[in-house]
Amino acid sequence: EAEVAQSPRYKITEKSQAVAFWCDPISGHATLYWYRQILGQGPELLVQFQDESVVDDSQLPKDRFSAERLKGVDSTLKIQPAELGDSAMYLCASSPGQGGAKNIQYFGAGTRLSVL
């Protein structure tokens, strides 16, 4: 069964360091999402891509976060510099596209980030 792949699974870093997370969506899925989940809360969208274009990055802290999906396939989310408040689970999801069951989002296993 096809899955969304994410790496690394866990990342521990010190404050002010740079970190990067990688996501490979299910093959053929045009839409890719990055969510952040703080402990005890539901996930919240950081950025949404349609193919290689950003559709929504309104909640992405652009002074320190960046995201790219250069060839419209896999994606990288970067934080530089990391802050203590960035400690969270970072989840990647993909969906085939817009409309009906094509809206169904499938999630990867996530990257758990701890900033010390």
Next chain:
Amino acid sequence: GIQVEQSPPDLILQEGANSTLRCNFSDSVNNLQWFHQNPWGQLINLFYIPSGTKQNGRLSATTVATERYSLLYISSSQTTDSGVYFCAVSSNTGKLIFGQGTTLQVKP
């Protein structure tokens, strides 16, 4: 934006008991998904159910779109059902808006 409220926030059951989780949302949606988040943090798809009723084994779900709520039923609960259950909805934008979740603990 759309608001999503889930109830109850916490639920403790004995193995074999049945339960109902509720999700209320504040506006019309074209996507509603129920997830189970396992202890390792992965979100497992349970149902895609913007309207109607679906069943999968011991789980079933019903969404009444006109009244803006969805219910997840768990019958004959097992310890492996423990975890956090999320309801998430989206309108035309595609992004999912999640509720705060229901934490279920099933005791043997």
